[in-house]
Amino acid sequence: MSGEHTAQQFDGISHLFLSSRESRDVLSGASAEVTLWLAVHGRACNRALVAAGVAGALSRLGVRCTLVEIGGGLPNVGYYFALEPRDYLAPTLDESRVVTGSVDSRSRFVYTIDPDRVEPHHAGETAADMPHVIVTAFHHPLDERASISLSGVAAVAGRISRPEAGSGKRRPDEERQPDGIVVFTDSYTGACAREIDDFFRVPYPEAVLFVAERRPSGGTGGSEMETIAYPCELLRAWGRRSPPAHPFFADIAMRYLQVISQRRKKGAKRAAV
Amino acid sequence: MAGRLADEPVRDLFTRFCREIALFSDSMTVVVTPFEVRYSDPQGFQVHVSPYRDLFRVSINPANPCDIRVSGEDGYVSALDLALKSFLDIHALAAGGAEPDPGNGSTTAPSMFRP
Secondary structure: OOOOOOOOOHHHHHHHOOOHHHHHHHOOOOOOEEEEEEEEEOOOOOHHHHHHHHHHHHHHOOOEEEEEEEOOOOOOHHHHOOOOHHHHOHHHHOOOOEEEEEOOOOOEEEEEOOHHHOOHHHHOOOOOOOOEEEEEEEEEOOOOOOOOOHHHHHHHHHHHOOOOOOOOOOOOOOOOOOOEEEEEEOOOOHHHHHHHHHHHHOOOOOOEEEEEEOOOOOOOOOOOOEEEEOOHHHHHHOOOOOOOOOHHHHHHHHHHHHHHHHHHHOOOOOOOO | OHHHOOOHHHHHHHHHHHHHHHOOOOOOEEEEOOOOEEEEOOOOOEEEEEEOOOOEEEEEOOOOOEEEEEOOHHHHHHHHHHHHHHHHHHHHHHOOOOOOOOOOOOOOOOOEOOO
């Protein structure tokens, strides 16, 4: 992680909260497009739940969001967006199937076991005058059965990204490095912390990296990673067939947008917000 | 166990169903008996899957069972959706109470055969 960020707990930076209007302003600009990875460590954090929650929160902040959830295992986001069982379970019968739907009037979701199956049209039409966040959610470690790699994950955002975003010269099938990564894990200590650092921070040193812990360890594993407490009460929403609207997801979304905006204003290569 | 099923499509559904149940949780326990496969986890979720010649029976939460006989994709979808809902609800209850579904969000119309 870059030297401008130091280890601190969430409530230490609560003064950085943005209003909804300010959040939209953070990504104002016709070509503004950012990518966010949600890496869920193990199944206890419920990949589909956090993916649906973050996507819903970003959309409520006024930005268009394309959520792509990849990898096997249930539930998937189709469950939380109340798709018929025949639809959200289709990939369990045919691994090549891609499930799509609407988060709301502004944002879309895509689910597939194999990220190579994601095509640009799955994301729907992207308005050129609206900021766009591409959220990719996956299990960590990656699904060996589907031969998913981080390179494949990065290529997903590249395929659905607007060609005019970023440098404007990138080919549609080129990998799109993440602007931010949120790792959801049970406890960020010891070997787990080192493994997460090695797996994400080393190959993506420019990405904003947060860790959400289900069982706060009170430490940072010796890392400078920012940590957020994953609320235990989120489990109460597991069975509900609708996307969770817990403030935890709005906090993640606003924190991520704030940090990205600050970085860009300091002269990152992509279009300034 | 899948070899007991004479019908190949049903055998495929059995294999897929068992695989998906096993993936629900990192702490799922699988016990294979002479007549069925039993799944359980520490929070109390239980599913028993019993193959017969032309179908397999899925028994969700045997203490208060919901039995579904699967001989095709419709039954597979119903059984897997109900098993998933049961798993998620049990974990929600373990956390202090499940939030109710909004309105009639669940539209499953399974073909169930209660004992």
